[in-house]
Amino acid sequence: MRKGTLILISLLLPFFITGCFDSHEIGDFAYVTAMGVEHGISDTFRITFQISKFSKSSGGNGENEGGGGEKNEEMEIITMDSSSLLSAVSIVNANISKELNFMHLKAIVISEELAENGKLGECLAPIVRYRHIRRTTNIIVCKGKAEEFITALMPYPGELITRTLEELFEKSNTIGYFPHTTLNDLYDGIKSSYNALILTYGAVNKEEKFESDGEFFKGESDVPGNFNAGDIPRKGGSKVELFGSAVFDGEKMKGKLTGFETQMLLLARGELIRGPFSITDPEKPELMVPIDIKEIENPEIMIDLNEDKPKIHVKLKLEGDIASIQSGINYETPEKMTIIEDALEQHLIKGIEITFEKCKEFKADVFNFGTTAVMQFWTIPEWEEYNWLGKFPESELKVEVDFTIRRTGKLLKNKPLFSLEDKK
Numbered sequence: 001m002r003k004g005t006l007i008l009i010s011l012l013l014p015f016f017i018t019g020c021f022d023s024h025e026i027g028d029f030a031y032v033t034a035m036g037v038e039h040g041i042s043d044t045f046r047i048t049f050q051i052s053k054f055s056k057s058s059g060g061n062g063e064n065e066g067g068g069g070e071k072n073e074e075m076e077i078i079t080m081d082s083s084s085l086l087s088a089v090s091i092v093n094a095n096i097s098k099e100l101n102f103m104h105l106k107a108i109v110i111s112e113e114l115a116e117n118g119k120l121g122e123c124l125a126p127i128v129r130y131r132h133i134r135r136t137t138n139i140i141v142c143k144g145k146a147e148e149f150i151t152a153l154m155p156y157p158g159e160l161i162t163r164t165l166e167e168l169f170e171k172s173n174t175i176g177y178f179p180h181t182t183l184n185d186l187y188d189g190i191k192s193s194y195n196a197l198i199l200t201y202g203a204v205n206k207e208e209k210f211e212s213d214g215e216f217f218k219g220e221s222d223v224p225g226n227f228n229a230g231d232i233p234r235k236g237g238s239k240v241e242l243f244g245s246a247v248f249d250g251e252k253m254k255g256k257l258t259g260f261e262t263q264m265l266l267l268a269r270g271e272l273i274r275g276p277f278s279i280t281d282p283e284k285p286e287l288m289v290p291i292d293i294k295e296i297e298n299p300e301i302m303i304d305l306n307e308d309k310p311k312i313h314v315k316l317k318l319e320g321d322i323a324s325i326q327s328g329i330n331y332e333t334p335e336k337m338t339i340i341e342d343a344l345e346q347h348l349i350k351g352i353e354i355t356f357e358k359c360k361e362f363k364a365d366v367f368n369f370g371t372t373a374v375m376q377f378w379t380i381p382e383w384e385e386y387n388w389l390g391k392f393p394e395s396e397l398k399v400e401v402d403f404t405i406r407r408t409g410k411l412l413k414n415k416p417l418f419s420l421e422d423k424k
Helices: 002-016 085-095 112-116 120-129 146-152 161-170 183-189 259-269 334-362 370-376 380-386 388-394
Strands: 029-039 045-056 071-082 099-101 107-111 138-142 198-204 240-249 252-257 274-280 288-295 300-304 311-322 396-407
Touching: 029 112, 029 146, 029 161, 045 085, 045 146, 045 161, 071 085, 071 146, 085 099, 085 120, 107 112, 107 120, 107 146, 112 120, 112 138, 112 240, 112 252, 120 183, 138 146, 138 183, 146 198, 198 252, 240 259, 240 334, 252 259, 252 334, 259 274, 259 311, 259 334, 274 334, 288 334, 300 370, 311 334, 334 388, 334 396, 370 388, 380 388
Parallel strands: 029 099, 029 107, 107 138, 138 198, 311 396
Antiparallel strands: 029 045, 045 071, 198 240, 240 252, 274 288, 288 311, 300 311
């Protein structure tokens, strides 16, 4: 009995000690952190891979190889024309010593030209099916060439590019200047009968809008954030910026929303946890009153489908803090505080209505009102017969905003500035 047991164990043992025959070391792979897709010249698509070379610096007594140095990261950019992603990956793998790995892929960048030509489905259908790419990967539509965008995409000093991209997209629900959309959102958006697709809009800032010389700005202030990526008047910092959004009808890009309009959109959808807004000072229009607001309840959306035109009613309940009063007017008093509250309510109502009318021109329900309207139908055939996306451009919108100021910062009362010249 003992001899038979030993023989059986000897025969079975090899099957339990072969678990590492197909294992790989970390250094066996080339990790793709960002990928760009655009129209090709010698083939259908031009695909760009950003490959990060992770390494550690030596020296000192810390956690990195016994040293306290920072992690260094170098980028390698590989661009090629190919008929599909699989072909491009195969050709690249044949020409480098390592194997492409998409485990750390954080962003897929699509050129605006390709999106406007209605090639989005043709381009991304193979990517959605490709099992090495997660559906949680972020999607960006970029101005100009995707290759240029990927080349300019660099990590924040002292960070890995993966961490930089993660932190950028996390800011969507706390700033609201761009939406956070993934590969899964894209796939659902181009096939949905409830709503239209919206994607993050990005660009390389070439500092063309930054003016070094000229007269100082005078007159009433414009709406802050009312521009798209690539048009921000700034200098320095990262060359790549995410600002605004691209609106689609099916798989074809129809237009863009600015950063401010995207804020209005996300506010109406209940996806903006908190965000900075600046309104024109009611008593001094040339100055601004910055206010930090947050939603305290989910938006209340009611849709009436009993008439020819869908009638949409949105109620928002917000609160916020006054960040600054440039004019020095004592808006902290209860009598004056209501002036600021009313001004912000009207500012948001007007902004949401303008954004809504713009989306109606695009014939794209990016507000996701269809997900509320569908609940009034018993069956899918009834819903499809109603044709919500076809009725959306005819719809009407009414917005109500209830805003309350909770705090006024570290100042309880503004006092006028003392000046001898004013005394005279």
